[in-house]
Amino acid sequence: MDKALYLAMSGGVQTMNAQTIHANNLANVSTTGFRADFEQARSMQVYGESMPSRVYAMTENPATRYTTGDMIQTDRNLDIAVAGEGFITVYDELGQEAYTRAGDLQINAAGQLVTGTGLPVAGVEGPIFLPPVDRITITPDGSISIVPQGGAANEVAVLNQIKLVNPDPQDIRKKEDGLIHAKDGQPFEADLNVKVASGFLEGSNVNAVEEMTHIMNLARRFEMNVKMMDSIRENANSSARILQRS
Structure with a gap:
């Protein structure tokens, strides 16, 4: 009886995950x-001092969908979208290189080029100021050219170049901070073939209809697990009553 209850309970927990x-x-x-992000479920045996006779369901995040999202025109000079494959290099909260497709760039009070969430953008020569x-x-190609404040229109200076990379999807993973990281922790080399479009932003690649369908299916699955636990409890109570009468 406890095996069935454990299976139903673990299934409900993993469905919530x-x-x-x-x-x-x-x-x-x-x-x-x-x-x-994708998700998948598989059965796992419970290992311990006794034989692994029980199994439970386990939800995994096996991969991330890297297809491109829609291009949204903004006509803002600091908005960029990666055209095709590739990523913009930024520095995460620990100062390590990470990668993103979010190109809503800004200049903070210190004159540093950062993303919309405040992460410093990496250049081929380091942080960009x-x-x-x-x-x-x-x-x-990610090169940043400026006309200095008070300068003539033809006084154009190239200051730095945004580091653009195009790693193999097998070598990267998405972490809880929402950024893409190298699996081995080593930074990738800049790829000159990656291009960006200025005045555009890339939207999310989430399919809202598909996600809603998954959520409704999972809600029905969770309800089935709860009903299974109720049935197991009722069977256990019935068995207890039979034993009491005997």
């Missing part, structure tokens, strides 16, 4: 450059 993955995808349907400017242009 799967719901969390799809709910997070749906919540980020409008997040710039967001990449949807800009002086006061009248105009800034980001070319398809």
Whole structure:
């Protein structure tokens, strides 16, 4: 009896974990450059001092969907979208290189080029700092050219180049911070073939209809697990009553 109860209970817990993955995808349907996560369930044996006779369900996040999202035109000079495959390199909270498709760039109070969430953008020559400017242009190869504040229109200076990479999807993974990281922790080399489009942002690649369908299916699965636990409890109570009468 306890085997069936454990199976139903673990199934319900893992169904809730799967719901969390799809709910997070749906919540980020409008997040710039967001990449949807997949989920899958498989059975796992319970190992311990006795024989592994019990199994439980386990939800996994096996991969991330790396297909491109829709291109949204903004006509803002600091908005860029990666055209095709590739990533923009940033520094995470630990100062390590990480990768993103979110190109809603800004210049903070210190004159540093950062993402919309405040992460420093990495250049091929390190962090990117800009002086006061009248105009800034980001070319398809990620080069940043400016007209200094008070300068003539023809006084164009190239300051740095955004580091663009294109790693193999097998070598990267998405972590809880929402950024893409190298599996071995080593930074990737810049790829000159990766291009960006200035004045555009890339939307999320989440399919809202697909995510809603998954959420509804998982809700029915959770209800089935709860009903199974109720049936097991009723059977246990019936068995106890039979034993009491005998």
